[in-house]
Amino acid sequence: MSKIIALAGKGGVGKTTVSALIVRQFAKNGVSPVLAVDADPNSNLGETLGLKVEKTVGDIREGYMKDPQQVPSGMDKINYLEMMINQGLIEEKDFDLLVMGRQEGQGCYCMVNNILNRFIEELEKSYKYLLVDNEAGMEHLSRRTSGRVDMLIMVTDYALRGLRAVKRIKEMLADLKLDVKEIGLVVNRAPEKLNQKFLEEVEEIGVPIICTIPEDNTLLDFDMERKSFMDLPDDSQSVLKIDELMQKIIKI
Ligand SMILES: Nc1ncnc2c1ncn2[C@@H]1O[C@H](COP(=O)(O)OP(=O)(O)O)[C@@H](O)[C@H]1O
Ligand SMILES: [Mg+2]
Numbered sequence: 727m728s729k730i731i732a733l734a735g736k737g738g739v740g741k742t743t744v745s746a747l748i749v750r751q752f753a754k755n756g757v758s759p760v761l762a763v764d765a766d767p768n769s770n771l772g773e774t775l776g777l778k779v780e781k782t783v784g785d786i787r788e789g790y791m792k793d794p795q796q797v798p799s800g801m802d803k804i805n806y807l808e809m810m811i812n813q814g815l816i817e818e819k820d821f822d823l824l825v826m827g828r829q830e831g832q833g834c835y836c837m838v839n840n841i842l843n844r845f846i847e848e849l850e851k852s853y854k855y856l857l858v859d860n861e862a863g864m865e866h867l868s869r870r871t872s873g874r875v876d877m878l879i880m881v882t883d884y885a886l887r888g889l890r891a892v893k894r895i896k897e898m899l900a901d902l903k904l905d906v907k908e909i910g911l912v913v914n915r916a917p918e919k920l921n922q923k924f925l926e927e928v929e930e931i932g933v934p935i936i937c938t939i940p941e942d943n944t945l946l947d948f949d950m951e952r953k954s955f956m957d958l959p960d961d962s963q964s965v966l967k968i969d970e971l972m973q974k975i976i977k978i
Pocket of ligand 2: 769
């Protein structure tokens with residue numbers, strides 16, 4: 727069975743960055759097969775990994791809803807939709823990427839969603855690790871997958887507001903019907919020594935810090951130049967620290 731790692735946190739704190747860094751380390755360490763899932767409609771995990779995304783699961787769903795007659799004669803709609811998502815799956819040497827894309831519009835999506843959900847659950851089984859980069863609400867995770875999460879990585883920047891979002895998400899977990907086995911906090915853009923007040927707040931929320939990542943100028947340059955984070959040098963600040971997190975991940 728695959729291990730499911732999910733990332734959550736406020737917008738802009740570094741979820742996609744940390745996701746990309748994890749995919750990079752999996753590749754470096756020869757861990758495969760890995761499926762990266764971009765589950766944030768406004769996200770850009772693909773771009774961060776140096777990929778051009780042509781078609782998202784959302785596009786496939788909307789396309790089908792607009793014209794259900796497009797299914798070729800002699801093919802049933804389940805097989806057709808599965809074939810379409812398979813085409814949307816980007817297969818790289820070191821990992822695969824599935825982009826969920828936009829949320830559904832108006833209308834009855836039950837049938838098509840059921841097919842997509844079942845397909846994604848089936849897909850899960852073929853990978854060693856599934857890495858899900860979520861939007862703040864984690865809608866996709868609760869609605870599109872079995873709801874099992876082996877490790878929930880909460881990401882915050884070095885700010886109390888980021889931490890409050892972590893608190894809210896933690897409180898939301900029960901309502902989302904997610905079965906989270908382990909949970910840890912990554913403090914991104916962190917100074918070497920964390921402020922006492924910040925640490926007290928973390929303690930109160932009750933999610934242990936499993937990794938801190940400093941501000942990384944190389945990463946920032948890569949982002950500006952739209953270069954793939956897969957190509958970050960081994961000795962860049964963020965890459966050096968992500969190994970702490972990988973140690974935790976391989977133990978789940
Ligand atoms: N440790 C870091 N050092 C420098 N820049 C960073 C760092 N972490 C994230 N960033 C930058 O901050 C911005 C937001 O990060 P992103 O990962 O997209 O956040 P999120 O996915 O949570 O919305 C990006 O431009 C990213 O390059
Ligand atoms: Mg993001």
